[in-house]
Amino acid sequence: MPIMSAFMTPGTPILLSTWSFGLRGHAAAWPVLEAGGHAIDAVVDACTAIEADPEVDSVGYGGLPDRDGQVTLDACVMQSPSSCGSVCCLRHHLHAARIAREIMDSTSHVMLVGEAADAYADAVGEPRENLLSPEAAKAWESWKRDGTDVDQVRDAGRPVDQGGGRLFDAESRWAGHDTIGTLALDSMGVLAGACSTSGSPWKLPGRVGDSPIVGHGLYVDPDIGAVTATGTGELVMGVCGAMLGVEEMRRGADPTEALVTVLQRIESAYELEDNHQVGLVAIRRDGRIGSASLRGGFKVGYTSIDGDEVRDPEHVSHPGESG
Ligand code: ASP
DSSP states (O other): OOOSOOOOOTTOOEEEEESTTHHHHHHHHHHHHHTTOOHHHHHHHHHHHHHTOTTOTTSSTTOOOOTTSOOOEEEEEEEETTEEEEEEEESSOSOHHHHHHHHHHHSSOSEEEHHHHHHHHHHTTOOOOOOOOHHHHHHHHHHHHHOOOOOTTTTTOOOOOSSOOGGGOTTOOOOSOOOEEEEEEOTTSOEEEEEEEOOSTTOOTTOOOSTTSBTTTEEEETTTEEEEEEEOHHHHHHTTHHHHHHHHHHTTOOHHHHHHHHHHHHHHHSOOOTTOOEEEEEEETTSOEEEEEEEETOOEEEEETTEEEEEOOSEEEEEEEEO
């Protein structure tokens, strides 16, 4: 299905997320935009909803832990180069995107990490919570015991969400990456983005991927557009993926063309492995949207005044291979 190339009418809000489960976040975020609210509130609400959803095993509660069985959370929010916030390696607080926003709004810094980030979250009244769900603990135990990798459909019996994203796609070979990245354009024409993740499962303790790093997993320039990424964070980080996408739009590229350039840059910089995947979504300032992935299996959640849709990306570099 050809998608995401329509010019949106200025003033028409839109929400665009990585993965079909993004629509679960849109259910929380759309009423904000529909009521004339701010893009930044909408994207944080979208991530907050997904963080609390135990069925999404790559974000927030339910997220798969690191090598030592500890869940750590990363997130980033952005409205412009001078208005962004980020948090890495939270161990005790669930709502990483909300904490990143607090850092953006209430401090002179951009990023807080580790124990000090948890202490900051305590200080601003965020509740301490257990992040390890029983299912995620079970998956970690079986990985630890016999190296069994999680199969998010067959082993864990996850329900199929609205559209069957990679996370819930029984045909997919690709396990382990599913950040929620949400971009919004509000009715005032203002852009914002947020992304939140538990990172790659079984990661080395301390590993942080692209998601909470401004310019890598998320970048927003209010005069140009916004890009967010999901997938193998290390690949995105090597090319400053989200910023590269925005810079390509600045040079005049169509949003999907801009994302294709990011993927091409990744392919020329890395020898791809079978389990590598990158998915990208973009909104240009005028509301034109784009999406692309390295391999099949990536889905996009899109919400406009016409309702919710799960779409295939406009471009797939290796359509024969599922991620
Ligand atoms: N990009 C994220 C990371 O590398 C993972 C993901 O998208 O699932 O941490």
